[in-house]
Amino acid sequence: MMENGTVPEKNNAVLESRVLIIMTGGTICMRPSPSGFVPARGFQEQCLSRVPTFNDGSPPATIDVVVNAAGDIKSHPSLRTPQTTYGRQVRYTVFEFEELLDSSSIDAKGWAEIAHTIEWNYTLFDSFVVLHGTDSLAYTCSALSFMLQNLGKSVVLTGSQAPMLELQNDATDNLLGSLVVAGHFMIPEVCLYFNNKLFRGNRSSKVAASDFAAFDSPNCPPLAVTTSMRTNVNWQLVYRPRSIQQFHIQTNLDTKHVACLRIFPGIQPEMVDAVLRLDGLRGLVLETFGAGNAPHGQDNAMTKVLADAIKRGIVIVNVTQCLTGSVSPVYATGMSLSNAGVVAGFDMTTEAALTKLAYLLALPDATPDCVARQMSVSLRGELTASSQPVFQHPIHTLPDRVQALTILGYAIAQGDLVRVQEILKTEHDWILNDADYSGNTPIHLAASSPGLPILHFLLLQGGSVHLRNRNGRTPLFLAANAGLAEHVLLLRKSGAHLHSEEQTAAHLLARRRPGVWGLAGIGPQEISNAELEEEEEEKEKSRGSDSIDGLAIRAQRVGSAP
Template sequence: MTKIPKILLIYTGGTIGMVKDFNTGALKTFNFDKLLTHIPEINLLHCNIESVSFEEPIDSSNMNISNWVILAEIIEENYYNFDGFVILHGSDTMSYTASAISFMFENLSKPIIFTGSQLPIGDLRTDAKENLITAIQIASSQEQELPVISEVCLYFEYKLYRANRTTKVNAEHFQAFYSPNFPPLGESGVYLKFSKELLFKSNVDDKPLKVRKNLDNNIAILKIFPGITEVVIHAILSIENLKGVIIETYGSGNAPTQSWFINLLKKAISKGIYIVNVTQCISGSVILGHYETSEHLKNIGIINGKDITTESALAKLMYLLGENLPKNEFKAVFEKSLRGEMREDL
C-alpha cells in the first residue's frame, strides 16, 4: 500500500494568510484550521495536511533572526513526523528567510517549500490558492516513496526556484520573484514538471539532520554609488562589534580605486572584518580582477561573492559567523557552494 505523504503547513504571517471581513472591508488573519472551507480543492491532493501558526503572525517586514530560529525549531521538532513542509510567508522578506533556512538546515533530506501571495486568500482575484495548492503538491511529490525535492525552495506564480537563488523583483505583479543566475527547478502548467538534473542533492547518506541556530547579525550592507564619501564608508566600517560587510559593487565587482577607499577596506580586513563583494546588477557575477577596478579588491583579500544574491550572501554571512570558523578558513568556505547558492567555477 502506497504511503500517503504528511505535509506540515506553517504560517508565519503575510498577505497569503489574510481574508477580508466583508462587513468591514478590513483584512484579518486566516484560521488555518478551516483551510478546507476556503480551499476545498485541497481535498483532491494526495496527502494529509496539518497546520501550525506562529503564536503571533507577523508582517514579513518585521522578520528577524529570532523569528528564523522559531521557524527552524518548528520544522526541527516535526521533522521526523512529516514528509514535507510548506512555509507561508510575506513576500517582502521571503528570499531572506528562505535563504537563511537553507543554510540553517544541514543534511536536509525533505522538501521545505516557501510560498505566499500578492493578494489575500479571500480576495476574488487572489494568487494565493494556486500558490498554496501547488506548493503543497510539490512538497508531497514522491518517487518510490522518496521526496522528489530535498532542499529549500520558493514557489511563486507557476515557478519553483532554489530559495537561496531568489530575489523579489516586483511589488505589484503576481510574478514577484526571479532567480537571476539559476534556472527554475520546476514549472507548473497543465502538468507539474521538475528539472531533475538541477535539483540539489547533498550527500546525506543517512547523516542526521543538523539545525544551525547560532546566527550572527553583526553585519552591514554597503552599496557603492558615484560620489560616495570617505566619511560614509568610515562610519559604516567603524560600527562597534561589526564582523562582516556585504559590499554591493558595480558590474562584475568594480569599485573606486582611490587610495582612501582601498585603505579603509584594508584596515577593516586587518581588524578581522570579513568583506564580501557582490554585484549590484540583477544578474551576473563578480569576477575579481576582470577589470583594473576590481584587481585592487582581489589583492587586499576581499571575499568573492561570485553570482550569489545579496539576500543569500547576508544569510550565509550570518550563518558562517555563527559557526566561529578559523579566520584563515572563512574566505575559502564562503567562496564554496554549500547549498547550491553560487557557482564555484567563477
C-alpha cells in the same frame, strides 16, 4: 513520496503524503481591518476547508504536531487534497505561530522558530510548506538553507501578493502548487514556489512589488515549472546532501553582526569607514558595480579603508548590483578589491550573501580567514563556483531510462560496486532516486542487498533515505525486515527514520527480531540519535567520518538479527 513524478498503475492503492504547513503570517492569511490588511488566524478553517481543491470531503482525521522544545504533542485537524495526476493524495494540517507577523517584521528569531518547528516534526511528516510574507521571503529562504543541515526532505516556502480571502488572488495557486511539489517530489532543498515556478530558495530575489510574478532566480534556472499538464522537475539542478549525517539545525544565526552597503557614484571613503567601524560589526556585504568594481580614486583611499577593516578581522564580501552576472575581478578596480582581501561572492544574491555570512560567523570557532574561504565555496548551491563550460551528452544519445535503472538494479543485487560506480558516472543524477515498477529506488535495492559498500556509495552520491516505494516502505524498513543490521545503522546515521505509517507493522515484526528492529528505532533496544552521534564522533577521531568499519561491531554489540 517519489522523485520523478511517475504515475502509478490504476489498480494500486492511493497513498497519502503528510505535509505540515507552518503559518508565520504574511499577506496570504490577511484580512481587512480599519487600519488596513492584518494577519488573521483560522487559516485552515476559513480559507482551505471550504475549497474542494484543498479538501476532498473525507472523514475528519487528526495529525499529531510537536509544538515546543519539550516535545509536547497536540492533535491538529487535517485536510486531504483530491487525488492528483500522480495518483496520490496529500494530507496536511496548518500549524500557526502564536504571533503572526508581517514579513517586514521577521528576523533571526523568526527564522529560528521556523527551523525548530521543522526539527521537532521532521520524523512525523514527509515534507514542509512554510507560509510567509513576500517582503523578506528571499532572506528567510536563504537563511533556512544554511540553518537546516543535511536536509533530506522538501521545505517549500510560499506566500502571495493578494490575500486568499480576496476574490482575485494568487494565493490559491501558490499554496496548491507548493502542496503538490511537497507531497510528490523528493527535492531535499529549501525552495521558493511562486507563480508556477519552484526556485532554489537561496538563489531567489523579489523583483516586483505588486505583480503576481514577484520572484525570480536570475542566475539559476527554476528547479521545477508547473504547466497545465504536470510539474516538470529539472533533476540535474537539484542539490542533495552528500554526507553520512543526520538532519540537524544551526540556529544561532544573528544578523546584528553583519551589514550591507551599496556602492554608488561619488560615495566617500569616510562613509564606508563609518559603517565598517560600527560596534560589533564582523562582516559586510558590499554591492558593487558590474563584475565587482568600486571607485578607488587616484589615492586608493577606498581600497585602503577596506583593507584596514579586513586587517581588523572584518570579512567583506563583494557581490554585484546587477540582476544577473557574477563578480569576477577582471578589471583593475575589481582586482584592487581582491588584492586588498575582499572576498568574491561570485553570483550570490545579496540575500544569500548576507545570511550566509551571518551563518558562518555564528559557527563555533569561526575565524575571519575560515569564514572568508567558505564564502567563496558553494555550501547549498547558493553560488556557481566556476564559469567554465559544462559538457554533457545530447539527450537523444542517453540510454533508455528504464534500461539504465534495470542495469543498475542488477549491479546492486550482484554486489558489483565497480559496475555501480561506472553507471553513476555516465548517467544523470536522477537515476539515484528513480523508481522501478515496485517503486523501489537504488537506495531501496541496496538497503535489502548484502553489499554494504554499495549502500554507502549511493548515500554519498545523494540518494534519498526518505522515499517510499509503492507499498509505502522506506529503505530503513526493508533493511530491518531483511535482518541487515549494518545497513540499518548506516541508514540511521544518514538520517533515515521509519515513516509513521510503518510503525504498526514494525512493532509487530520487532517481536520476532527485536535486535535489528531496535537498531531501526523500534522496541526496547532502540538506539537514540544521541547514541548514533556519539558513535559517529568516536569513529571520526579514529578512522575518519566516511569510514564504514566498525558498523558490524556496533551491530553485534547492540544486538543484530539472528
